[in-house]
Amino acid sequence: MSRFVEIRRDLHQIPELGFEEVKTQQYLLNYLRTLPQDRMEMKIWRTGIIVKISGIKPSKTIGWRTDIDGLPIIEKTGLPFSSTHEGRMHACGHDVHMSIALGVVTHFTSNPINDDLVFIFQPAEEGPGGAEPMMASEELREWMPDEIYALHIAPEHPAGTIATKPGLLFANTSELFIDFKGKGGHAAYPHETKDMVVAASYFVTQLQSIVSRNVDPLDSAVVTIGKMTAGAVQNVIADHARLEGTIRTLSPEAMDKAKSRVQALLEGIESSFECESEIDCGSGYYQVYNDPEVTGRFIQFAKEKKDIQFVLSREAMTGEDFGFMLKEIPGMMFWLGVGSDYGLHHAMLNPDESAIDKAISFITRYFTKLGHV
Numbered sequence: 519m520s521r522f523v524e525i526r527r528d529l530h531q532i533p534e535l536g537f538e539e540v541k542t543q544q545y546l547l548n549y550l551r552t553l554p555q556d557r558m559e560m561k562i563w564r565t566g567i568i569v570k571i572s573g574i575k576p577s578k579t580i581g582w583r584t585d586i587d588g589l590p591i592i593e594k595t596g597l598p599f600s601s602t603h604e605g606r607m608h609a610c611g612h613d614v615h616m617s618i619a620l621g622v623v624t625h626f627t628s629n630p631i632n633d634d635l636v637f638i639f640q641p642a643e644e645g646p647g648g649a650e651p652m653m654a655s656e657e658l659r660e661w662m663p664d665e666i667y668a669l670h671i672a673p674e675h676p677a678g679t680i681a682t683k684p685g686l687l688f689a690n691t692s693e694l695f696i697d698f699k700g701k702g703g704h705a706a707y708p709h710e711t712k713d714m715v716v717a718a719s720y721f722v723t724q725l726q727s728i729v730s731r732n733v734d735p736l737d738s739a740v741v742t743i744g745k746m747t748a749g750a751v752q753n754v755i756a757d758h759a760r761l762e763g764t765i766r767t768l769s770p771e772a773m774d775k776a777k778s779r780v781q782a783l784l785e786g787i788e789s790s791f792e793c794e795s796e797i798d799c800g801s802g803y804y805q806v807y808n809d810p811e812v813t814g815r816f817i818q819f820a821k822e823k824k825d826i827q828f829v830l831s832r833e834a835m836t837g838e839d840f841g842f843m844l845k846e847i848p849g850m851m852f853w854l855g856v857g858s859d860y861g862l863h864h865a866m867l868n869p870d871e872s873a874i875d876k877a878i879s880f881i882t883r884y885f886t887k888l889g890h891v
């Protein structure tokens with residue numbers, strides 16, 4: 519088994535949520551300290567790390583970003599290296615992303631190129647978002663890349679596939695947290711109460727009209743409620759209900775429209791169910807927009823490589839706070855095929871690990887070409 523597959527398995531066992539990546543950070547630091555240090559410098563930013571490898575004759579800085587957090591999911595893969603953290607799982611492939619980043623760092627510590635390289639191990643991609651505050655940090659501003667790259671695993675493509683497109687790749691996102699408060703009471707006396715299970719349920723149903731009736735059909739949007747909590751016991755009418763979800767849109771205008779409709783529907787629920795509500799839009803991510811020139815160059819390179827299958831992809835409604843980096847730095851993101859029967863955010867996601875060494879080899883060849891120009 520390759521060293522980086524072993525690393526992926528180690529990291530897979532210790533998933534941590536955004537800004538709690540303490541063991542993950544320590545694991546990464548321990549590994550990075552075993553590498554030749556003569557060209558390498560490191561900085562800590564909260565639970566993240568920034569690594570710089572100085573080039574031989576630098577004219578620019580090339581950046582690579584990996585995310586490092588896991589999800590609040592109970593793993594059901596049954597793998598011998600399953601998560602040892604109860605209720606936490608690397609179900610979005612960040613363990614694979616990190617092992618690939620370490621593989622690329624390892625290569626360039628012994629094979630420097632002309633240009634400087636900066637590797638960003640970024641916390642909290644799944645939420646509340648590490649990229650935006652990291653971009654504003656002094657630590658990263660001092661080593662700001664001139665162009666930047668990142669990947670995300672793609673379960674639907676076989677290992678060895680790279681898929682991307684110029685322009686818009688991932689959606690604009692906004693989290694959504696809504697609390698409903700009313701007068702609870704005995705299950706047998708509904709007329710004396712304001713039932714928050716019923717209010718929240720009507721609201722979830724009404725939300726479905728935003729995509730079907732408010733967003734321009736030629737635009738695209740998603741409104742998903744992923745979590746609904748209410749009540750304490752079977753024979754008490756609930757005085758509180760909470761919904762947690764996310765809005766995704768391809769255009770910033772559709773996001774504004776969707777949010778204003780959520781607000782209007784809430785006001786309707788408050789008046790028809792005589793209750794109060796509180797809305798919190800949590801964190802929002804800027805769309806991932808691939809720089810057309812950088813992406814064109816990347817696609818050309820990928821198409822020439824015999825060991826890579828290149829696929830021109832479509833936009834996806836996934837979100838990625840890497841969008842905040844691409845807003846300021848020209849660069850691009852691509853999908854890396856890992857052929858899994860179960861998709862992202864699924865408790866049975868099981869990426870094909872052969873993609874790890876393929877990706878390391880591809881990225882090191884690409885950066886070597888870029889860094890010598």
Ligand SMILES: CC(=O)N[C@@H](CCC[C@H](N)C(=O)O)C(=O)O
Pocket residue numbers: 610643644645670691692693763764765801803835836837838839862
């Ligand atoms: C690639 C991926 O799956 N990213 C996440 C980002 C989540 C952002 C935020 N917590 C939200 O739900 O809006 C995704 O769910 O797309």
